[in-house]
Amino acid sequence: MTAAHPSAAHATVLELQGVHKLFGDNHVLRGVDLEIASHEVVVVIGASGSGKSTLMRTINLIERFDDGRILLSGDDITDPAVDVDKVRARIGVVFQHFNLFPHMRVIDNVTLAARKVHGIAPDVARDRAIGLLETFGLGDKVRDYPDRLSGGQQQRVAIVRAIMTDPELLLLDEITSALDPMLVGEVLDLVRDLKNQGSTILMATHEMSFARSVADRIVFMHGGRPLETGTPEQIFDAPREPETREFLARITHR
Amino acid sequence: MTDRTAAWQPSALELDRRLHRRRASRRSVLIALVSTVAFAAIAGWLVVTSPNWEAVRQTFFNVEIAAESFPRILEGLWLNIRVLFFATIVVAIVGTLLAVMRSLRGPVFFPVRALATGYTDLFRGLPVLIVLYLVGFGIPGLNPEVRIPVAVLGTIAISLCYSAYVAEVLRAGMEAVHPSQRVAARSLGLSHAKTLRLVVIPQALRKVVPALMNDFVSMQKDVGLISVLGAVDAIRQAQIVQATTYNFTPYVVAGLLFVALSFPMIRLTDHVSARMATREQTGGTV
Ligand SMILES: Nc1ncnc2c1ncn2[C@@H]1O[C@H](COP(=O)(O)OP(=O)(O)OP(=O)(O)O)[C@@H](O)[C@H]1O
Ligand SMILES: [Mg+2]
Numbered sequence: 001m002t003a004a005h006p007s008a009a010h011a012t013v014l015e016l017q018g019v020h021k022l023f024g025d026n027h028v029l030r031g032v033d034l035e036i037a038s039h040e041v042v043v044v045i046g047a048s049g050s051g052k053s054t055l056m057r058t059i060n061l062i063e064r065f066d067d068g069r070i071l072l073s074g075d076d077i078t079d080p081a082v083d084v085d086k087v088r089a090r091i092g093v094v095f096q097h098f099n100l101f102p103h104m105r106v107i108d109n110v111t112l113a114a115r116k117v118h119g120i121a122p123d124v125a126r127d128r129a130i131g132l133l134e135t136f137g138l139g140d141k142v143r144d145y146p147d148r149l150s151g152g153q154q155q156r157v158a159i160v161r162a163i164m165t166d167p168e169l170l171l172l173d174e175i176t177s178a179l180d181p182m183l184v185g186e187v188l189d190l191v192r193d194l195k196n197q198g199s200t201i202l203m204a205t206h207e208m209s210f211a212r213s214v215a216d217r218i219v220f221m222h223g224g225r226p227l228e229t230g231t232p233e234q235i236f237d238a239p240r241e242p243e244t245r246e247f248l249a250r251i252t253h254r
Numbered sequence: 255m256t257d258r259t260a261a262w263q264p265s266a267l268e269l270d271r272r273l274h275r276r277r278a279s280r281r282s283v284l285i286a287l288v289s290t291v292a293f294a295a296i297a298g299w300l301v302v303t304s305p306n307w308e309a310v311r312q313t314f315f316n317v318e319i320a321a322e323s324f325p326r327i328l329e330g331l332w333l334n335i336r337v338l339f340f341a342t343i344v345v346a347i348v349g350t351l352l353a354v355m356r357s358l359r360g361p362v363f364f365p366v367r368a369l370a371t372g373y374t375d376l377f378r379g380l381p382v383l384i385v386l387y388l389v390g391f392g393i394p395g396l397n398p399e400v401r402i403p404v405a406v407l408g409t410i411a412i413s414l415c416y417s418a419y420v421a422e423v424l425r426a427g428m429e430a431v432h433p434s435q436r437v438a439a440r441s442l443g444l445s446h447a448k449t450l451r452l453v454v455i456p457q458a459l460r461k462v463v464p465a466l467m468n469d470f471v472s473m474q475k476d477v478g479l480i481s482v483l484g485a486v487d488a489i490r491q492a493q494i495v496q497a498t499t500y501n502f503t504p505y506v507v508a509g510l511l512f513v514a515l516s517f518p519m520i521r522l523t524d525h526v527s528a529r530m531a532t533r534e535q536t537g538g539t540v
Pocket of ligand 2: 052053054173174
């Protein structure tokens with residue numbers, strides 16, 4: 001699957017410039033600068049509370065932020081005149097807790113945005129959804145309700161829902177942390193498939209081995225900004241910053 | 255069925271357990287039956303042997319008058335049913351609108367929210383009878399030239415009250431839908447209105463179906479109150495017969511008809527509630 005780029009001239013899919021976010025007095029994001037190129041997989045790591053989720057929600061414009069600019073394929077999406085629904089439709093999001101709609105069958109969950117936001121004909125959306133669900137081993141779950149699925153299956157449906165409309169950017173926020181180890185693998189395999197198909201992904205995870213194997217670039221969040229950025233080898237094998245070293249030591253020696 | 259389940263035979267232990275369970279349930283049915291019959295017999299005997307039973311029977315349970323008044327009361331009930339029909343439609347629309355208005359966030363919508371809140375607070379507190387008088391005699395008083403049928407005025411009054419109740423039930427249901435559902439919907443690019451219509455309201459409705467059906471049953475009998483405006487409904491017809499015969503049997507007939515009208519809905523409510531309860535017990539809901 002290759003993402004449809006309205007402004008394909010831009011090799012940079014996402015660009016954050018000095019983004020700040022405060023919750024009351026809690027200064028969570030302190031001037032975040034970040035760039036993600038097309039087809040790049042960037043993994044954000046960092047301690048709990050370091051602002052990974054906040055960063056994702058800010059990019060998706062679910063959270064109002066306090067300063068800075070965010071560009072999506074060159075378009076300033078933080079311009080007050082921008083239609084936020086249009087922006088969100090260009091970004092696929094999967095959260096930690098599967099937010100499938102319990103009153104809709106898998107097929108309706110997956111095709112909802114295609115039908116109601118992108119105006120794709122129902123039968124076209126349906127065919128595409130069934131194709132995707134089959135590709136990811138969910139072919140026999142098409143007509144089930146989410147509560148009849150295992151956690152891993154639910155999360156894979158959530159991912160299929162997010163990629164249904166060829167988003168320019170996929171935001172995956174700790175999509176495996178609510179799953180038991182048996183189910184983590186099947187979800188991560190799906191993410192690996194997406195990477196191979198050329199999706200542009202920003203993901204937060206505590207699965208360090210997965211981060212190492214799938215990431216083009218690792219971003220270590222500390223003190224409200226990306227403290228250290230580099231290839232998985234640089235970050236995991238030769239971290240420059242003492243904070244990075246300390247974090248990795250803590251997380252790997254559990 | 256697979257071969258493995260076909261081959262399985264319950265063990266002696268399980269068979270014994272089942273026998274025990276069957277015996278226990280037979281015993282409890284028997285106890286319930288005997289106690290019900292005994293209670294009914296005692297209550298019936300107390301009523302029938304009371305000194306004035308014969309007079310009361312003549313005034314409230316006169317078979318001839320019941321048979322005589324039945325057709326016209328039934329005809330009156332038809333008016334109640336029509337009023338109920340239109341009121342239900344109005345209540346569904348207005349109740350939903352009010353609930354949505356109350357759910358709007360942000361300072362821009364403060365006036366809308368305040369208006370809806372004020373409305374629901376007012377009409378939930380006002381007795382239906384008083385609203386009927388205000389609407390039924392107030393609105394025609396504004397312009398005596400225009401004649402509005404009393405049944406229409408009654409429908410308006412009932413709708414005003416029940417819209418407030420239903421709005422409150424729906425709002426509670428909408429608040430019970432987890433916020434992450436809204437976030438998920440908005441993340442897909444759905445607008446606020448589409449999020450409400452496609453994600454929040456359908457889930458809210460599921461949560462409050464028993465409460466809504468309860469309100470419907472309650473409305474079913476409150477449509478009988480329109481008789482105070484002079485609408486010739488079941489109760490008014492009963493009153494007309496009562497005025498000429500000095501016998502209250504027609505009221506009993508009307509009452510029984512209202513019970514019969516609500517009965518299917520009451521059973522359905524029980525059924526739906528029970529089904530939802532079992533669904534929740536198996537952990538089937540998210
Ligand atoms: N809605 C909110 N209101 C107030 N404070 C919030 C809110 N959401 C997050 N925070 C605060 O922002 C900080 C960053 O939270 P965030 O959820 O982004 O962390 P995280 O890096 O995703 O952590 P984790 O690894 O545990 O998911 C925390 O201090 C948290 O308390
Ligand atoms: Mg988080």
